[in-house]
Amino acid sequence: MSHLTNEQLTKLKESLQHEKSDLERHFSADGNAQGQEESLRVSTGELSAYDNHPADVGTETFERSRDMAVDDNLERRLEEINSALDRIEDSSYGQCAVCGRDIPYERLEAVPYTAYCVEHTPERNVSDYRPVEEDVITPPPKGAGENRQRDAGNFDDAEAWHTLEKYGNSDSPAMAAKRNPTDYDSLTVEDD
Numbered sequence: 001m002s003h004l005t006n007e008q009l010t011k012l013k014e015s016l017q018h019e020k021s022d023l024e025r026h027f028s029a030d031g032n033a034q035g036q037e038e039s040l041r042v043s044t045g046e047l048s049a050y051d052n053h054p055a056d057v058g059t060e061t062f063e064r065s066r067d068m069a070v071d072d073n074l075e076r077r078l079e080e081i082n083s084a085l086d087r088i089e090d091s092s093y094g095q096c097a098v099c100g101r102d103i104p105y106e107r108l109e110a111v112p113y114t115a116y117c118v119e120h121t122p123e124r125n126v127s128d129y130r131p132v133e134e135d136v137i138t139p140p141p142k143g144a145g146e147n148r149q150r151d152a153g154n155f156d157d158a159e160a161w162h163t164l165e166k167y168g169n170s171d172s173p174a175m176a177a178k179r180n181p182t183d184y185d186s187l188t189v190e191d192d
Contacts, residue, residue, distance in 0.1 A: 003102040008108075009094075011109075012108055015112045016085055016088075016112050016113060020078065023077060027075075080113040080115075084112060096116050096117040097115040097120075098116060098117075099120055103116070
């Protein structure tokens, strides 16, 4: 900590303590973290989710997951702040955890809980995470035109329904648009 003056260190420590008290106040006011321990029925005050439109339940689910993500981020920040306060106590604050070089005061002023210099900051780039589904999705075909899917090796053409209809559908002779169908095979488009 030799590169930090007592005044700078005091200012950074006060900043960390202020942010820590704000975060602790957030979690104590939350009670059980935004009602996440409660069931969806209890948190919405509804007796049942069945009488609601699915979008209502979807909105509530989205809000709960967003709150959980925010709380996870704030919990991580609180852990980093506590760790920074511990480093102040053991005189290792202001030194990079990887290379041991002094972290510039300006960086500590901007991110007082950091344990890394700029060069060794761990990446937290969310855009690097890609869903596992993307590993199996075929890329879209190049170009345009009627036969582009056939050229790309994908199945998506105008005759798709005719091919799939051979395997049956939910129509029954009783519900058919045709008058007096005799069997399931007479319901197909090909029968026309």
